[in-house]
Amino acid sequence: MASLFKKALDSGKFVITCEVAPPKGTNLEKMAHHVELLKDKVDAMNLTDHQSSVMRFPSLGAALLVKEMGGEPILQMTCRDRNRLALQADLLFAHSRGIHNVLCLTGDSVMLGDHKEAKGVFDLDSSQLVAAVRLLEKGKDLGGGELDGGVSFCAGAIVTPEANPLEPQLIKFEKKIEAGAEFIQTQAVFDMEKFTSFMDYAGQFPVKVLAGVILLTSAPMARFMNANIAGVSVPPELIDEMASAPKGGALKKGIEIAGRMIRQISEEKICAGVHIMAIGKEELVPEIIAAAGV
Numbered sequence: 001m002a003s004l005f006k007k008a009l010d011s012g013k014f015v016i017t018c019e020v021a022p023p024k025g026t027n028l029e030k031m032a033h034h035v036e037l038l039k040d041k042v043d044a045m046n047l048t049d050h051q052s053s054v055m056r057f058p059s060l061g062a063a064l065l066v067k068e069m070g071g072e073p074i075l076q077m078t079c080r081d082r083n084r085l086a087l088q089a090d091l092l093f094a095h096s097r098g099i100h101n102v103l104c105l106t107g108d109s110v111m112l113g114d115h116k117e118a119k120g121v122f123d124l125d126s127s128q129l130v131a132a133v134r135l136l137e138k139g140k141d142l143g144g145g146e147l148d149g150g151v152s153f154c155a156g157a158i159v160t161p162e163a164n165p166l167e168p169q170l171i172k173f174e175k176k177i178e179a180g181a182e183f184i185q186t187q188a189v190f191d192m193e194k195f196t197s198f199m200d201y202a203g204q205f206p207v208k209v210l211a212g213v214i215l216l217t218s219a220p221m222a223r224f225m226n227a228n229i230a231g232v233s234v235p236p237e238l239i240d241e242m243a244s245a246p247k248g249g250a251l252k253k254g255i256e257i258a259g260r261m262i263r264q265i266s267e268e269k270i271c272a273g274v275h276i277m278a279i280g281k282e283e284l285v286p287e288i289i290a291a292a293g294v
Contacts, residue, residue: 053113259291
């Protein structure tokens with residue numbers, strides 16, 4: 001059974017996804033508010049899996065909440081925290097509860113997060129996890145055992161199109177597609193010329209690419225990302241544009257910039273759609289979409 005997200009990808013429409021971060025705790029009220037706000041505005045919602053190695057409510061539980069509320073979840077799964085037994089078991093459980101989209105990630109180092117004493121697992125990497133999904137769909141597990149009841153997933157992965165150097169990313173990109181990834185969500189894209197060049201290369205592969213769009217909230221935030229986040233490069237002219245916003249107007253300017261980028265990607269048909277990352281300000285995603293006019 002094809003997921004609603006897969007049907008959207010296959011339809012040729014301009015696809016919009018966004019991230020929803022589970023809370024650090026069991027109070028799901030704010031997250032439920034975001035899901036209710038977004039479920040009819042986007043084609044699917046990614047539920048992050050201990051993003052930046054910070055312990056939070058599990059992505060699988062968050063995906064179930066989205067499903068229960070009538071939204072379309074994309075389950076994020078990192079290889080950092082679980083071995084192949086646990087990853088496969090979670091995939092079986094997700095499928096049994098009607099979750100049919102998964103984004104396979106290797107995962108950030110635990111040294112970036114709030115549990116630096118934790119031990120990273122990394123039994124598989126993201127390409128191997130995609131391959132595991134495809135094997136489960138054939139009725140077998142990674143140990144060679146037969147499954148009593150199979151699974152079906154729209155499985156994807158990520159790429160960083162503005163990485164420097166880019167070549168290692170291209171190698172990983174091809175490896176993920178060979179493993180069976182049918183969609184790719186990119187890390188933040190700010191330089192449209194670079195991204196268009198990347199898409200000239202990516203367009204030869206049978207995969208749908210969604211460009212990552214991060215909401216800039218201030219010029220200092222943009223400078224921080226440039227200095228601290230690998231593969232993210234906010235051009236000086238965008239930083240200057242953010243800095244020139246009137247007092248109290250930086251967020252409005254960030255929404256305007258994000259909307260402008262989405263509109264350009266849509267009008268120029270650069271890729272299949274966008275993945276909006278509002279990072280803690282999920283309630284602003286409808287405003288970004290409205291600013292894009294798509």
